[in-house]
Amino acid sequence: MSLVVNNNMMAANAARNLNTSYSALSTSTERLSSGLRINSSSDDAAGLAVRELMRSDVATINQGVRNANDGISMIQTADGALSVVDEKLIRMKELAEQASTGTYTDSQRQIIDDEYQAMASEITRIASATDFNGIHLLNGNLGGTGMTIHFGTGNDEAEDKYAVTIDDCSAEALGVGIGVGENVAGATVSTQASAQAALEALDNAITSKDKVRANLGAMENRLSATISNLEIQAENLQAAESRISDVDVATEMTEYTKQQIITQMAVSMLSQANSLPQMALSLIG
Template sequence: MTVIFNHNPLAIVSGYYLTRAYDGLERSTLRLSSGLRINSAADDPAGLAVSELMRAEIASLNQGVRNANDAISLLQTADGGMSVIDEKLIRMKELATQASTGTYTSDQRLIIDSEYQAMASEITRIANATDFNGIRLLNGHLSGATHSGSGLEPTGKLKVHFGTGNLSAEDYYYVQIGLSTASALGVGRSATGSARSISTQALAQAALDKIDAAIVSKDKIRANLGSLQARLENTVQALSLQSENLQLAQSRIADVDLATEMAEFVRSQILVNSATAMLSQANTLPQLALQLLM
Protein backbone atom coordinates (compact mmCIF):
# COMPACT_ATOMS: atom_id res chain seq x y z
CA MET A 1 0.00 0.00 0.00
CA THR A 2 1.32 3.44 -0.95
CA VAL A 3 1.76 5.85 1.97
CA ILE A 4 0.53 9.37 1.06
CA PHE A 5 -0.33 12.62 2.88
CA ASN A 6 -2.77 14.50 0.66
CA HIS A 7 -5.53 11.88 0.61
CA ASN A 8 -6.78 9.11 2.84
CA PRO A 9 -8.55 6.52 0.61
CA LEU A 10 -9.46 4.26 3.52
CA ALA A 11 -11.11 7.12 5.38
CA ILE A 12 -13.02 8.12 2.22
CA VAL A 13 -14.34 4.58 1.76
CA SER A 14 -15.21 4.25 5.45
CA GLY A 15 -16.96 7.62 5.36
CA TYR A 16 -19.01 6.55 2.32
CA TYR A 17 -20.25 3.38 4.01
CA LEU A 18 -20.85 5.28 7.26
CA THR A 19 -23.09 7.73 5.38
CA ARG A 20 -25.02 4.88 3.78
CA ALA A 21 -25.49 3.10 7.11
CA TYR A 22 -26.51 6.34 8.82
CA ASP A 23 -29.10 7.07 6.09
CA GLY A 24 -30.55 3.60 6.60
CA LEU A 25 -30.63 4.12 10.38
CA GLU A 26 -32.35 7.49 9.94
CA ARG A 27 -34.94 5.97 7.61
CA SER A 28 -35.68 3.10 10.00
CA THR A 29 -35.91 5.50 12.96
CA LEU A 30 -38.40 7.67 11.07
CA ARG A 31 -40.54 4.68 10.09
CA LEU A 32 -40.54 3.22 13.58
CA SER A 33 -41.36 6.61 15.10
CA SER A 34 -44.23 7.41 12.73
CA GLY A 35 -45.49 3.86 12.23
CA LEU A 36 -45.60 4.52 8.48
CA ARG A 37 -43.60 2.87 5.72
CA ILE A 38 -44.34 5.81 3.40
CA ASN A 39 -43.44 9.15 5.01
CA SER A 40 -42.78 11.05 1.80
CA ALA A 41 -43.34 10.63 -1.92
CA ALA A 42 -39.70 9.56 -2.32
CA ASP A 43 -40.29 6.45 -0.20
CA ASP A 44 -42.77 4.90 -2.67
CA PRO A 45 -44.33 7.25 -5.27
CA ALA A 46 -46.85 4.71 -6.62
CA GLY A 47 -47.72 3.44 -3.16
CA LEU A 48 -48.24 7.00 -1.91
CA ALA A 49 -50.66 7.76 -4.77
CA VAL A 50 -52.73 4.65 -4.08
CA SER A 51 -52.63 5.20 -0.31
CA GLU A 52 -53.82 8.82 -0.53
CA LEU A 53 -56.71 7.88 -2.81
CA MET A 54 -57.72 5.23 -0.29
CA ARG A 55 -57.47 7.74 2.57
CA ALA A 56 -59.81 10.10 0.73
CA GLU A 57 -62.22 7.23 0.08
CA ILE A 58 -62.15 6.17 3.73
CA ALA A 59 -62.82 9.73 4.95
CA SER A 60 -65.72 10.05 2.52
CA LEU A 61 -67.20 6.70 3.57
CA ASN A 62 -66.97 7.59 7.26
CA GLN A 63 -68.77 10.87 6.60
CA GLY A 64 -71.35 8.93 4.59
CA VAL A 65 -72.01 6.75 7.64
CA ARG A 66 -72.59 9.89 9.71
CA ASN A 67 -74.91 11.29 7.03
CA ALA A 68 -76.94 8.08 6.97
CA ASN A 69 -77.14 8.02 10.77
CA ASP A 70 -78.38 11.61 10.73
CA ALA A 71 -81.07 10.57 8.24
CA ILE A 72 -82.08 7.70 10.52
CA SER A 73 -82.45 10.17 13.38
CA LEU A 74 -84.59 12.39 11.14
CA LEU A 75 -86.84 9.46 10.24
CA GLN A 76 -87.13 8.45 13.88
CA THR A 77 -88.16 12.01 14.75
CA ALA A 78 -90.81 11.99 12.02
CA ASP A 79 -92.08 8.59 13.15
CA GLY A 80 -92.26 9.85 16.73
CA GLY A 81 -94.50 12.70 15.61
CA MET A 82 -96.64 10.31 13.59
CA SER A 83 -97.04 8.02 16.60
CA VAL A 84 -98.56 10.91 18.56
CA ILE A 85 -100.87 11.68 15.63
CA ASP A 86 -101.79 7.99 15.69
CA GLU A 87 -102.96 8.32 19.29
CA LYS A 88 -105.04 11.38 18.43
CA LEU A 89 -106.75 9.61 15.53
CA ILE A 90 -107.56 6.64 17.73
CA ARG A 91 -109.10 8.98 20.29
CA MET A 92 -111.09 10.70 17.53
CA LYS A 93 -112.37 7.30 16.39
CA GLU A 94 -113.40 6.58 19.96
CA LEU A 95 -115.20 9.93 20.26
CA ALA A 96 -117.00 9.44 16.92
CA THR A 97 -118.19 6.02 18.07
CA GLN A 98 -119.38 7.53 21.33
CA ALA A 99 -121.29 10.31 19.55
CA SER A 100 -122.87 7.80 17.14
CA THR A 101 -125.13 6.28 19.75
CA GLY A 102 -128.52 7.71 20.60
CA THR A 103 -128.07 7.77 24.36
CA TYR A 104 -126.49 11.25 24.33
CA THR A 105 -128.24 14.59 24.07
CA SER A 106 -127.32 17.28 21.55
CA ASP A 107 -125.52 19.30 24.22
CA GLN A 108 -123.48 16.27 25.21
CA ARG A 109 -122.56 15.65 21.57
CA LEU A 110 -121.36 19.24 21.29
CA ILE A 111 -119.13 18.63 24.30
CA ILE A 112 -117.81 15.44 22.65
CA ASP A 113 -117.31 17.36 19.40
CA SER A 114 -115.29 20.04 21.20
CA GLU A 115 -112.77 17.38 22.26
CA TYR A 116 -112.88 15.94 18.73
CA GLN A 117 -111.96 19.34 17.28
CA ALA A 118 -109.24 19.77 19.91
CA MET A 119 -107.72 16.46 18.80
CA ALA A 120 -107.81 17.64 15.17
CA SER A 121 -106.14 20.94 16.10
CA GLU A 122 -103.44 19.05 17.99
CA ILE A 123 -102.76 16.85 14.94
CA THR A 124 -102.22 19.98 12.85
CA ARG A 125 -100.01 21.52 15.54
CA ILE A 126 -97.84 18.38 15.73
CA ALA A 127 -97.55 18.25 11.93
CA ASN A 128 -96.41 21.89 11.82
CA ALA A 129 -94.10 21.67 14.84
CA THR A 130 -92.24 18.39 14.24
CA ASP A 131 -88.77 19.24 12.92
CA PHE A 132 -85.22 17.91 12.80
CA ASN A 133 -82.37 20.42 12.78
CA GLY A 134 -84.78 23.13 11.65
CA ILE A 135 -86.28 21.02 8.84
CA ARG A 136 -90.06 20.67 9.10
CA LEU A 137 -90.98 17.04 8.57
CA LEU A 138 -94.76 16.61 8.58
CA ASN A 139 -96.10 19.91 7.26
CA GLY A 140 -95.65 19.01 3.59
CA HIS A 141 -92.19 20.56 3.25
CA LEU A 142 -90.79 17.19 2.15
CA SER A 143 -93.81 15.99 0.22
CA GLY A 144 -92.69 17.16 -3.23
CA ALA A 145 -92.27 14.54 -5.95
CA THR A 146 -89.04 16.12 -7.22
CA HIS A 147 -85.89 17.47 -5.57
CA SER A 148 -83.98 20.64 -6.34
CA GLY A 149 -80.77 21.54 -4.58
CA SER A 150 -79.77 24.42 -6.82
CA GLY A 151 -80.88 27.11 -4.36
CA LEU A 152 -79.59 28.02 -0.91
CA GLU A 153 -82.44 25.96 0.54
CA PRO A 154 -83.28 22.66 -1.20
CA THR A 155 -86.89 22.12 -2.16
CA GLY A 156 -89.00 19.01 -2.61
CA LYS A 157 -88.15 15.64 -1.16
CA LEU A 158 -85.06 15.28 1.01
CA LYS A 159 -81.86 13.93 -0.56
CA VAL A 160 -79.73 11.82 1.79
CA HIS A 161 -76.20 11.57 0.36
CA PHE A 162 -73.88 8.92 1.79
CA GLY A 163 -71.77 7.65 -1.12
CA THR A 164 -68.35 8.74 -2.34
CA GLY A 165 -69.67 9.76 -5.77
CA ASN A 166 -72.91 11.07 -7.22
CA LEU A 167 -74.59 8.07 -8.86
CA SER A 168 -78.28 7.66 -8.02
CA ALA A 169 -78.14 3.89 -7.69
CA GLU A 170 -75.23 3.92 -5.26
CA ASP A 171 -74.75 7.21 -3.48
CA TYR A 172 -78.03 8.66 -2.21
CA TYR A 173 -81.65 8.05 -1.31
CA TYR A 174 -84.65 10.33 -1.31
CA VAL A 175 -86.90 10.82 1.72
CA GLN A 176 -90.46 11.88 0.91
CA ILE A 177 -92.92 12.51 3.77
CA GLY A 178 -96.53 13.36 3.04
CA LEU A 179 -98.52 16.21 4.55
CA SER A 180 -99.94 15.06 7.90
CA THR A 181 -102.18 17.90 9.07
CA ALA A 182 -105.76 17.18 10.13
CA SER A 183 -107.16 18.66 6.91
CA ALA A 184 -104.79 16.53 4.80
CA LEU A 185 -105.95 13.43 6.69
CA GLY A 186 -109.57 14.50 6.18
CA VAL A 187 -110.62 15.07 9.80
CA GLY A 188 -111.54 18.11 11.85
CA ARG A 189 -113.30 21.38 11.16
CA SER A 190 -110.81 22.46 8.48
CA ALA A 191 -111.37 19.27 6.45
CA THR A 192 -113.92 18.74 3.72
CA GLY A 193 -116.27 15.80 4.01
CA SER A 194 -118.21 14.01 6.69
CA ALA A 195 -115.39 13.78 9.25
CA ARG A 196 -115.25 17.52 9.82
CA SER A 197 -117.56 17.27 12.87
CA ILE A 198 -119.37 14.80 15.11
CA SER A 199 -121.85 17.32 16.52
CA THR A 200 -124.83 15.24 15.32
CA GLN A 201 -125.50 11.54 15.36
CA ALA A 202 -125.53 11.35 11.55
CA LEU A 203 -122.22 13.24 11.22
CA ALA A 204 -120.64 11.05 13.90
CA GLN A 205 -121.72 7.88 12.11
CA ALA A 206 -120.48 9.19 8.77
CA ALA A 207 -117.14 10.21 10.32
CA LEU A 208 -116.29 6.64 11.34
CA ASP A 209 -115.28 5.50 7.85
CA LYS A 210 -113.43 8.77 7.17
CA ILE A 211 -111.41 8.38 10.34
CA ASP A 212 -110.55 4.82 9.29
CA ALA A 213 -109.32 6.23 5.97
CA ALA A 214 -107.25 8.83 7.86
CA ILE A 215 -105.68 6.07 9.97
CA VAL A 216 -104.80 4.12 6.80
CA SER A 217 -103.22 7.26 5.26
CA LYS A 218 -101.22 7.80 8.42
CA ASP A 219 -100.12 4.14 8.47
CA LYS A 220 -98.87 4.41 4.88
CA ILE A 221 -96.68 7.35 5.86
CA ARG A 222 -95.33 5.49 8.90
CA ALA A 223 -94.70 2.34 6.85
CA ASN A 224 -92.71 4.38 4.34
CA LEU A 225 -90.67 5.93 7.15
CA GLY A 226 -90.00 2.49 8.63
CA SER A 227 -88.88 0.98 5.33
CA LEU A 228 -86.53 3.90 4.68
CA GLN A 229 -85.08 3.60 8.18
CA ALA A 230 -84.45 -0.14 7.74
CA ARG A 231 -82.82 0.52 4.37
CA LEU A 232 -80.55 3.20 5.81
CA GLU A 233 -79.54 0.95 8.70
CA ASN A 234 -78.44 -1.67 6.17
CA THR A 235 -76.62 1.05 4.25
CA VAL A 236 -74.73 2.07 7.40
CA GLN A 237 -73.61 -1.52 7.91
CA ALA A 238 -72.44 -1.81 4.30
CA LEU A 239 -70.58 1.51 4.39
CA SER A 240 -68.92 0.65 7.71
CA LEU A 241 -67.74 -2.71 6.37
CA GLN A 242 -66.44 -1.09 3.18
CA SER A 243 -64.57 1.52 5.22
CA GLU A 244 -62.99 -1.15 7.43
CA ASN A 245 -61.80 -3.17 4.43
CA LEU A 246 -60.33 -0.07 2.79
CA GLN A 247 -58.53 0.84 6.01
CA LEU A 248 -56.98 -2.63 6.11
CA ALA A 249 -55.89 -2.32 2.48
CA GLN A 250 -54.47 1.17 3.05
CA SER A 251 -52.66 -0.06 6.14
CA ARG A 252 -50.94 -2.82 4.20
CA ILE A 253 -49.63 -0.22 1.75
CA ALA A 254 -48.66 2.65 4.04
CA ASP A 255 -47.99 1.19 7.50
CA VAL A 256 -44.61 -0.15 8.55
CA ASP A 257 -43.98 -3.83 9.30
CA LEU A 258 -42.54 -3.44 12.80
CA ALA A 259 -40.73 -6.80 12.86
CA THR A 260 -39.03 -6.25 9.51
CA GLU A 261 -38.19 -2.62 10.19
CA MET A 262 -36.82 -3.36 13.66
CA ALA A 263 -34.48 -5.94 12.15
CA GLU A 264 -33.39 -3.32 9.57
CA PHE A 265 -32.89 -0.78 12.38
CA VAL A 266 -30.60 -3.13 14.33
CA ARG A 267 -28.67 -3.95 11.13
CA SER A 268 -28.17 -0.26 10.33
CA GLN A 269 -27.18 0.45 13.92
CA ILE A 270 -24.48 -2.24 13.81
CA LEU A 271 -23.21 -0.93 10.47
CA VAL A 272 -23.03 2.64 11.80
CA ASN A 273 -21.04 1.52 14.84
CA SER A 274 -18.73 -0.59 12.68
CA ALA A 275 -18.19 2.12 10.07
CA THR A 276 -17.55 4.70 12.79
CA ALA A 277 -14.88 2.47 14.34
CA MET A 278 -13.24 1.82 10.95
CA LEU A 279 -13.27 5.51 10.07
CA SER A 280 -11.54 6.25 13.34
CA GLN A 281 -8.88 3.65 12.52
CA ALA A 282 -8.50 4.93 8.95
CA ASN A 283 -7.89 8.48 10.21
CA THR A 284 -4.89 7.27 12.25
CA LEU A 285 -3.11 5.58 9.31
CA PRO A 286 -1.50 8.77 7.84
CA GLN A 287 0.21 9.31 11.18
CA LEU A 288 2.32 6.21 10.38
CA ALA A 289 4.00 8.19 7.65
CA LEU A 290 5.36 10.62 10.25
CA GLN A 291 7.29 7.80 11.83
CA LEU A 292 9.23 7.36 8.58
CA LEU A 293 10.41 10.97 8.80
CA MET A 294 11.63 10.72 12.34
Protein backbone atom coordinates in the same frame (compact mmCIF):
# COMPACT_ATOMS: atom_id res chain seq x y z
CA MET B 1 -2.22 1.03 -3.61
CA SER B 2 0.31 3.79 -3.05
CA LEU B 3 0.91 5.32 0.34
CA VAL B 4 -0.19 8.96 -0.17
CA VAL B 5 -1.11 11.87 2.07
CA ASN B 6 -3.23 14.25 -0.05
CA ASN B 7 -5.92 11.79 -1.11
CA ASN B 8 -6.90 9.14 1.41
CA MET B 9 -9.17 6.96 -0.77
CA MET B 10 -9.72 4.36 1.95
CA ALA B 11 -11.08 7.05 4.26
CA ALA B 12 -13.24 8.44 1.45
CA ASN B 13 -14.63 4.97 0.75
CA ALA B 14 -15.30 4.37 4.45
CA ALA B 15 -16.99 7.77 4.73
CA ARG B 16 -19.24 7.00 1.74
CA ASN B 17 -20.29 3.68 3.25
CA LEU B 18 -20.85 5.36 6.59
CA ASN B 19 -23.15 7.95 5.00
CA THR B 20 -25.14 5.20 3.27
CA SER B 21 -25.58 3.07 6.37
CA TYR B 22 -26.28 6.09 8.58
CA SER B 23 -28.98 7.27 6.17
CA ALA B 24 -30.58 3.80 6.23
CA LEU B 25 -30.34 3.80 10.04
CA SER B 26 -32.03 7.21 10.15
CA THR B 27 -34.85 5.93 7.92
CA SER B 28 -35.39 2.89 10.14
CA THR B 29 -35.41 5.09 13.24
CA GLU B 30 -38.04 7.36 11.66
CA ARG B 31 -40.23 4.42 10.68
CA LEU B 32 -40.03 2.76 14.08
CA SER B 33 -40.72 6.01 15.95
CA SER B 34 -43.71 6.92 13.75
CA GLY B 35 -45.07 3.44 13.13
CA LEU B 36 -45.32 4.28 9.42
CA ARG B 37 -43.45 2.77 6.50
CA ILE B 38 -44.22 5.86 4.42
CA ASN B 39 -43.33 9.12 6.13
CA SER B 40 -42.63 11.22 3.04
CA SER B 41 -43.16 10.95 -0.69
CA SER B 42 -39.54 9.87 -1.14
CA ASP B 43 -40.24 6.68 0.80
CA ASP B 44 -42.86 5.49 -1.72
CA ALA B 45 -44.42 8.10 -4.00
CA ALA B 46 -47.07 5.80 -5.48
CA GLY B 47 -47.87 4.26 -2.10
CA LEU B 48 -48.27 7.74 -0.57
CA ALA B 49 -50.75 8.75 -3.26
CA VAL B 50 -52.82 5.59 -2.77
CA ARG B 51 -52.68 5.95 1.01
CA GLU B 52 -53.94 9.53 0.99
CA LEU B 53 -56.86 8.59 -1.27
CA MET B 54 -57.74 5.74 1.07
CA ARG B 55 -57.49 7.99 4.12
CA SER B 56 -59.82 10.54 2.52
CA ASP B 57 -62.31 7.79 1.66
CA VAL B 58 -62.24 6.41 5.21
CA ALA B 59 -62.79 9.88 6.71
CA THR B 60 -65.62 10.54 4.24
CA ILE B 61 -67.27 7.16 4.90
CA ASN B 62 -67.13 7.73 8.67
CA GLN B 63 -68.88 11.07 8.15
CA GLY B 64 -71.38 9.25 5.93
CA VAL B 65 -72.13 6.91 8.84
CA ARG B 66 -72.82 9.94 11.02
CA ASN B 67 -75.05 11.39 8.29
CA ALA B 68 -77.03 8.15 8.10
CA ASN B 69 -77.37 8.05 11.89
CA ASP B 70 -78.70 11.61 11.79
CA GLY B 71 -81.21 10.43 9.19
CA ILE B 72 -82.33 7.66 11.53
CA SER B 73 -82.73 10.16 14.37
CA MET B 74 -84.83 12.36 12.10
CA ILE B 75 -87.04 9.42 11.12
CA GLN B 76 -87.48 8.40 14.75
CA THR B 77 -88.52 11.95 15.60
CA ALA B 78 -91.19 11.90 12.90
CA ASP B 79 -92.37 8.42 13.84
CA GLY B 80 -92.64 9.38 17.51
CA ALA B 81 -94.84 12.34 16.62
CA LEU B 82 -96.99 10.13 14.40
CA SER B 83 -97.53 7.73 17.28
CA VAL B 84 -99.23 10.62 19.09
CA VAL B 85 -101.25 11.42 15.95
CA ASP B 86 -102.31 7.77 16.00
CA GLU B 87 -103.70 8.21 19.52
CA LYS B 88 -105.65 11.29 18.44
CA LEU B 89 -107.16 9.55 15.41
CA ILE B 90 -108.22 6.60 17.54
CA ARG B 91 -109.88 8.97 20.00
CA MET B 92 -111.60 10.78 17.11
CA LYS B 93 -112.99 7.50 15.80
CA GLU B 94 -114.19 6.64 19.29
CA LEU B 95 -115.99 10.01 19.44
CA ALA B 96 -117.49 9.47 15.97
CA GLU B 97 -118.78 6.08 17.07
CA GLN B 98 -120.27 7.65 20.18
CA ALA B 99 -122.00 10.38 18.19
CA SER B 100 -123.30 7.86 15.61
CA THR B 101 -125.85 6.28 17.95
CA GLY B 102 -129.37 7.62 18.32
CA THR B 103 -129.33 7.89 22.11
CA TYR B 104 -127.68 11.35 22.01
CA THR B 105 -129.26 14.66 21.12
CA ASP B 106 -127.68 17.07 18.64
CA SER B 107 -126.72 19.41 21.47
CA GLN B 108 -124.89 16.55 23.14
CA ARG B 109 -123.28 15.66 19.82
CA GLN B 110 -122.07 19.25 19.61
CA ILE B 111 -120.24 18.74 22.90
CA ILE B 112 -118.72 15.56 21.48
CA ASP B 113 -117.79 17.48 18.33
CA ASP B 114 -115.95 20.09 20.39
CA GLU B 115 -113.53 17.41 21.56
CA TYR B 116 -113.43 15.94 18.06
CA GLN B 117 -112.33 19.30 16.64
CA ALA B 118 -109.82 19.74 19.47
CA MET B 119 -108.23 16.42 18.51
CA ALA B 120 -108.08 17.52 14.86
CA SER B 121 -106.47 20.83 15.86
CA GLU B 122 -103.90 18.96 17.95
CA ILE B 123 -103.03 16.73 14.98
CA THR B 124 -102.45 19.82 12.84
CA ARG B 125 -100.41 21.44 15.59
CA ILE B 126 -98.21 18.33 15.88
CA ALA B 127 -97.74 18.27 12.11
CA SER B 128 -96.74 21.95 12.14
CA ALA B 129 -94.53 21.82 15.23
CA THR B 130 -92.57 18.58 14.71
CA ASP B 131 -89.09 19.45 13.46
CA PHE B 132 -85.56 18.10 13.44
CA ASN B 133 -82.76 20.65 13.54
CA GLY B 134 -85.23 23.31 12.42
CA ILE B 135 -86.56 21.26 9.50
CA HIS B 136 -90.32 20.62 9.71
CA LEU B 137 -91.12 16.97 9.11
CA LEU B 138 -94.89 16.41 9.02
CA ASN B 139 -96.34 19.52 7.39
CA GLY B 140 -95.68 18.40 3.81
CA ASN B 141 -92.29 20.10 3.70
CA LEU B 142 -90.63 16.73 2.89
CA GLY B 143 -93.21 15.55 0.40
CA GLY B 144 -92.26 15.19 -3.26
CA THR B 145 -88.46 15.28 -3.55
CA GLY B 146 -88.02 14.72 0.20
CA MET B 147 -84.85 15.05 2.25
CA THR B 148 -81.63 13.73 0.70
CA ILE B 149 -79.49 11.63 3.04
CA HIS B 150 -75.92 11.64 1.66
CA PHE B 151 -73.57 8.95 2.90
CA GLY B 152 -71.28 7.90 0.02
CA THR B 153 -67.87 9.19 -1.04
CA GLY B 154 -69.17 10.45 -4.39
CA ASN B 155 -72.33 12.02 -5.74
CA ASP B 156 -73.89 9.14 -7.66
CA GLU B 157 -77.68 9.07 -7.37
CA ALA B 158 -77.78 5.28 -7.17
CA GLU B 159 -74.82 4.70 -4.84
CA ASP B 160 -74.18 7.65 -2.56
CA LYS B 161 -77.53 9.07 -1.46
CA TYR B 162 -81.27 8.63 -1.38
CA ALA B 163 -84.28 10.67 -0.32
CA VAL B 164 -86.57 10.26 2.67
CA THR B 165 -90.08 11.50 1.88
CA ILE B 166 -92.80 12.25 4.44
CA ASP B 167 -96.30 13.22 3.34
CA ASP B 168 -98.35 15.99 4.94
CA CYS B 169 -99.88 14.63 8.16
CA SER B 170 -102.02 17.57 9.21
CA ALA B 171 -105.69 16.91 10.00
CA GLU B 172 -106.70 18.56 6.72
CA ALA B 173 -104.32 16.38 4.72
CA LEU B 174 -105.64 13.28 6.49
CA GLY B 175 -109.21 14.36 5.69
CA VAL B 176 -110.59 14.98 9.18
CA GLY B 177 -111.70 18.04 11.15
CA ILE B 178 -113.58 21.13 10.14
CA GLY B 179 -110.62 22.28 8.04
CA VAL B 180 -111.56 19.87 5.23
CA GLY B 181 -114.89 21.70 4.65
CA GLU B 182 -118.21 21.66 6.44
CA ASN B 183 -120.01 19.20 4.18
CA VAL B 184 -117.13 16.76 3.74
CA ALA B 185 -117.23 13.36 5.47
CA GLY B 186 -114.97 13.45 8.51
CA ALA B 187 -115.36 17.18 9.04
CA THR B 188 -117.64 17.01 12.07
CA VAL B 189 -119.60 14.63 14.29
CA SER B 190 -122.19 17.23 15.29
CA THR B 191 -125.05 15.22 13.74
CA GLN B 192 -125.77 11.54 13.65
CA ALA B 193 -125.35 11.41 9.86
CA SER B 194 -122.06 13.31 9.88
CA ALA B 195 -120.76 11.12 12.70
CA GLN B 196 -121.60 7.97 10.77
CA ALA B 197 -119.90 9.37 7.64
CA ALA B 198 -116.85 10.29 9.71
CA LEU B 199 -116.19 6.65 10.62
CA GLU B 200 -115.07 5.75 7.07
CA ALA B 201 -113.13 9.00 6.74
CA LEU B 202 -111.26 8.20 9.94
CA ASP B 203 -110.46 4.71 8.68
CA ASN B 204 -108.94 6.33 5.59
CA ALA B 205 -107.02 8.81 7.76
CA ILE B 206 -105.60 6.02 9.92
CA THR B 207 -104.63 4.08 6.79
CA SER B 208 -102.89 7.14 5.32
CA LYS B 209 -101.03 7.74 8.55
CA ASP B 210 -100.01 4.05 8.73
CA LYS B 211 -98.61 4.23 5.19
CA VAL B 212 -96.42 7.16 6.25
CA ARG B 213 -95.20 5.27 9.32
CA ALA B 214 -94.58 2.11 7.31
CA ASN B 215 -92.51 4.09 4.81
CA LEU B 216 -90.53 5.65 7.66
CA GLY B 217 -89.90 2.23 9.19
CA ALA B 218 -88.67 0.88 5.86
CA MET B 219 -86.32 3.85 5.41
CA GLU B 220 -84.98 3.46 8.95
CA ASN B 221 -84.20 -0.20 8.28
CA ARG B 222 -82.57 0.72 4.98
CA LEU B 223 -80.40 3.34 6.67
CA SER B 224 -79.39 0.79 9.34
CA ALA B 225 -78.31 -1.62 6.60
CA THR B 226 -76.45 1.21 4.87
CA ILE B 227 -74.59 2.02 8.09
CA SER B 228 -73.52 -1.62 8.51
CA ASN B 229 -72.22 -1.70 4.95
CA LEU B 230 -70.37 1.60 5.35
CA GLU B 231 -68.71 0.43 8.57
CA ILE B 232 -67.50 -2.75 6.86
CA GLN B 233 -66.26 -0.72 3.90
CA ALA B 234 -64.37 1.70 6.16
CA GLU B 235 -62.83 -1.21 8.09
CA ASN B 236 -61.60 -2.89 4.90
CA LEU B 237 -60.20 0.38 3.56
CA GLN B 238 -58.34 0.95 6.83
CA ALA B 239 -56.89 -2.55 6.60
CA ALA B 240 -55.73 -1.90 3.04
CA GLU B 241 -54.26 1.46 4.02
CA SER B 242 -52.45 -0.20 6.92
CA ARG B 243 -50.84 -2.75 4.63
CA ILE B 244 -49.55 0.05 2.40
CA SER B 245 -48.56 2.58 5.03
CA ASP B 246 -47.81 0.94 8.38
CA VAL B 247 -44.38 -0.39 9.22
CA ASP B 248 -43.78 -4.08 9.93
CA VAL B 249 -42.07 -3.59 13.29
CA ALA B 250 -40.38 -7.00 13.35
CA THR B 251 -38.90 -6.60 9.86
CA GLU B 252 -37.91 -2.98 10.41
CA MET B 253 -36.29 -3.74 13.76
CA THR B 254 -34.15 -6.35 12.02
CA GLU B 255 -33.15 -3.74 9.44
CA TYR B 256 -32.46 -1.20 12.19
CA THR B 257 -30.16 -3.58 14.04
CA LYS B 258 -28.35 -4.46 10.82
CA GLN B 259 -27.77 -0.81 9.87
CA GLN B 260 -26.74 0.05 13.43
CA ILE B 261 -24.00 -2.59 13.32
CA ILE B 262 -22.88 -1.55 9.84
CA THR B 263 -22.77 2.10 10.95
CA GLN B 264 -20.66 1.24 13.99
CA MET B 265 -18.29 -0.76 11.81
CA ALA B 266 -18.07 2.07 9.27
CA VAL B 267 -17.22 4.56 12.03
CA SER B 268 -14.49 2.26 13.29
CA MET B 269 -13.05 1.71 9.80
CA LEU B 270 -13.16 5.44 9.03
CA SER B 271 -11.19 6.09 12.19
CA GLN B 272 -8.61 3.51 11.12
CA ALA B 273 -8.48 4.82 7.55
CA ASN B 274 -7.92 8.38 8.77
CA SER B 275 -4.86 7.24 10.75
CA LEU B 276 -3.19 5.41 7.82
CA PRO B 277 -1.50 8.49 6.26
CA GLN B 278 0.45 8.91 9.49
CA MET B 279 2.42 5.82 8.43
CA ALA B 280 4.15 8.08 5.91
CA LEU B 281 5.85 9.89 8.79
CA SER B 282 7.89 6.80 9.57
CA LEU B 283 9.48 7.07 6.11
CA ILE B 284 10.60 10.64 6.72
CA GLY B 285 13.91 10.73 8.46
